[in-house]
Amino acid sequence: MNNRYSTVRKKVKGFLHGGDYNPEQWLDYPEILSEDFRLMQLAHCNTFSLNIFGWSAIEPEEGKYNFGWLDDIMDRLAAQGAHVILATPSGARPAWLAQKYPEVLRVGPDRKRNLFGKRHNHCYTSPVYREKTRNINRLLAERYKDHPALIMWHVSNEYGGECHCDLCQEAFRNWLKKKYQSLERLNHEWWTAFWSHTFTDWSQIQSPAPQGENAIHAQNLDWKRFVTDQTIDFYLNEIAPLREVTPDIPVTTNFMGDYPHMGPYLGLDYHKFAKEVDVVSWDAYPAWHIPMQATAELAADVGFMHDLYRSMKKDQPFLVMENTPSLVNWHQVNKMKKPGIHMLSSLQSIAHGADSNLYFQWRKSRGGPEKFHGAVVSHAGHEHTRVFQEVADVGKALEEISEISGTTIQSEAAVIYDWENQWAIDDAQALKLGRKDYIQLCQEHYQSLRKQGISVDVISPEKHLDDYKLIIAPMLYMVRAGTAERLESFVKKGGTLVMTYWSGMVNENDLCFLGGSPGPLRNLLGIWSEEIDSLYDEEKNTIIMNKNGYFPLKGKYEVKDYCEIIHPETAHVLAEYENDFYKGGAALTVKRLKHGEAYYMAAHFEQKCLDDFYRILIEKLQLQKVLNVELPDGVSVSKRTGKNHEYIFIMNFNEAEVKMGLPAGFDGVEMLSGNRMKNEFVLKPYGVSVIKIEK
Template identity: 65%
Template structure:
């Protein structure tokens, strides 16, 4: 049965292509704006995020508004059939607001109030700032609610950071009183404040974590991060209140972030919670291609992981690539342009993993300030005769040919648990390798085994219903929240396969160690208990072997475990745990639960998951062999599959097609049934 997701607006057909447009910076040069509208058509760009930082032009002095310039831009977009993703401009406020109402300025963890400047430098608790943003947003909604160009609201920009002012301190205490039912003793127990005599005898004594005490009370640190997420969401809800009221049929989004340049999830906010409040997930992707930090294929796998994470936040609904660069950024340590083919390939990778857009930052390079040398579709040259502009135009033409794919999604049978709160707690713990405990790297290493084989994966949180998957993987599930172990047990009993690793089941949701032996509430389903974990030095060469005769290098962690009802499949070959189990399996109900007691090289995970997929019958997108560095992904509506083959190497690659299957190349309309040849950084999209 066909299943498609109506993503944004009835006026939208196919993929969104365009990006951030800042005409407010060019109002004194109207010929530039005229030229922009000519170039938009040539670039095959039809969607623009407008007025993200336009507050000082919309309200140049308090209560004095100027919408004439925005009226003109919106009207001109509509005249040429283009779309506007209209922003609320709270990400950067005008100077008059900071001057008259200093309470809106953010206070840092050292309790010093910031000066005016930067962006996102606002207190998310300030009643004044909430009032001013709500007021301006209401005026925007009243004015443009019926405008034919409007397809979506872009709420603020890249929410992030935290404020430690007195208003936020009081809000934090209120949050804690609600969470702990006004029971201060319950908070003291949850935070284990008897340590170093930090017990609180009055709510007024509680403050946000300060720089000198960041490692003292882990439960407080965790609750503070939860509060920052909750308060940020509350600020966002205040922003969208008039939009929901006046434009109920216009969806809202806010652009989530990644942690660059290695492409990890952004740690500042719990996006599992934030995702519940947006209609469409969107995010800003800026990987450091060609930096030499890792191979292009390794970085591509990490980027894919984050794409899949954000696609999974709304149960497979397509997301939007809200920002990407058509060439280079200006804020990496070293700023590299995208090599020939990479701009297209990077964009198409987002599409392959579920994006319904390719949007850029930025449409036109600014003339001054910090982003004047950031890449853009239109450079300072100001015309279409540049490499980047022509590449963007060519991609726009390709997206028009791929229109039937928009609205389809991905249907994985495998899920990996990545949880923001677990990540916070792991990073806060004083244990293992305190420089980098490698939690997200662990998640991405397991993920890479499936990426290489062309098996789609969802990246989910602990709150997710796991029942739709056949395989569930929980790397370093250090924190086990209430009810999660029970869900995992039910999943395995009903025939699912669960894979857990070292350092799992250590603490509860308050970051309190679980008593009675690790892996705590997962002990029953895994059939083992873990006594201790060791962190190996770089010069320690520890090996593990499996029952099939394969031997592998162990990474920085090895755990001493004891088999209870499980069976050992592998053992440590040497080192302090020589002869002890390194890999176990436990038959539990109709399913199985595996435990990996060591961090291992990629080859171990590749071979383990290849065997597992074959044993349980999970098939890759194509059954033929996929060359190293080539990614094969699939989008589907249930009735029609679309196969993406992408070469993330600098060598020519050949991908054989399964015997007896015939495909059409959607970009060339040619048919093929034997093999696909891919030049460096080339891709094809096939329809069966």
């Protein structure tokens, strides 16, 4: 745990519960502000994010400041023992700033400058905007550096998007000059001889545009990398005065799911961004109760995202900075959470390593685009609502299990998920255009382990691998320099690696490896991939497991979407295709490399095949289960580990009750009821149990 985050744990007893509070919207309604403080205690909320969109309330005119309202709110929160995550307000700038300094407004890919409005409509490169944000951040830091309520800085809000102004174009060219050193090298790495797009002067290079160049994949990839780097650079400019004035107060910024693209946002590489924050936080907004996905399947996908963010800093918990206590206002169908799902989903985040359950928003806005977004306090303005009572119940539950805060999760298995790989796959004109399902494939492999009670990290390919027994790298299309060597070293030392179709296709600049795929992974996997067949949705094939005794998996399984034609070179064949012209060809292989093994799945296997395959690997590798029992369908388990105790979360994501068995000799205390847990018990629909056992 880093030193700055440890200061939070010293100040806060238990979990953070509360969320975004926007008192600047209610300054003309003092009676509502007073009522808020009464309701906060009834809701068992102890932490509030302030000032996220408060710039115009603090600085209504350039150089004229009004901190009185914020002083008052900070003091009143401190008086009742609450904590403040104080935000820097760069996510939405005042109208006067845009009017006086139009260069701060973002330019779109079509090269048109935006008008004032919405959020994040600003240029990260603009010297004016950097100066203005640094100035107001310094004033905030100097004013509140010793305030007893301050526990953390919330820097901006949901960074995202891109600017294509002249300042950003020049910054992009400078970024490219630093990376490639010469136009000759850039032209080679971008393969610009294709379509006669060779650049002869740096000034000819621009960012991708709908009416211009957007088909050079390496250029698109570098632009996304530049946007991440420029966003991080802007963030570092924002936190410079915070670090100087409040060196012991941790900083965070709220990440957003996996989001390679979300509406106006251009996705960021959060693996890279996470290195610059003291604690990782993210905004969790799953669409519960959707007809096309079972609750348990959606919960597994949410668990994947929790574990992705937790794994960015394995030595400490992460934070859920935003979630909704009821519904949102931006899904296609804005469905309410059914009774019980809020408690279950809140404790799911805790089970996966979160130290908070914070909401957007505390009180529903009276106007604006989010006035119908869920909140703890509705427009009715009182505590007599179902949502408020469920929030209060979550607050009480978090108080009852408060000793779990600060504990961590230990995993022997990891799935590799890489944002750059996602960008490159999405941009590739191949396979099923618009539906290559990279992250879904990662989640399918993850789910096979999780449903069998195995804790899983979700990591970058650059992460240290030697802590794991099992690494799964689905669809690793892009293999950056050093990745193949690190994977091979992992296997040689005794690790087990599982990879899938369409791996080892291109290098970091999206250039195909000459000599065929899987490129630098060929020796490690012991195969050569010749072709890949994309199947229509109604097409299916079958694989037949070989009865060669090497891997005790028998029978037939369905495969869909993609079937790769591979040639085993130094690998053993474990399964073959049953149909089509590639009948009898290898579909699953393994290669022994010194002390470890590398498996290759040449097709998109059905979930049952993955489940059976990993059941054998779990036993073979002796991976430690959270509970050494067979879990009922729809039940998920997680374990957090403290100094003297372990805490087991058992979660029922079914709409019906289930009987849950415990291992022989099990002895623990259910923390929410105080009951001794030894044998079989019943979990209600959407029920959750938290059990404390001695290590």
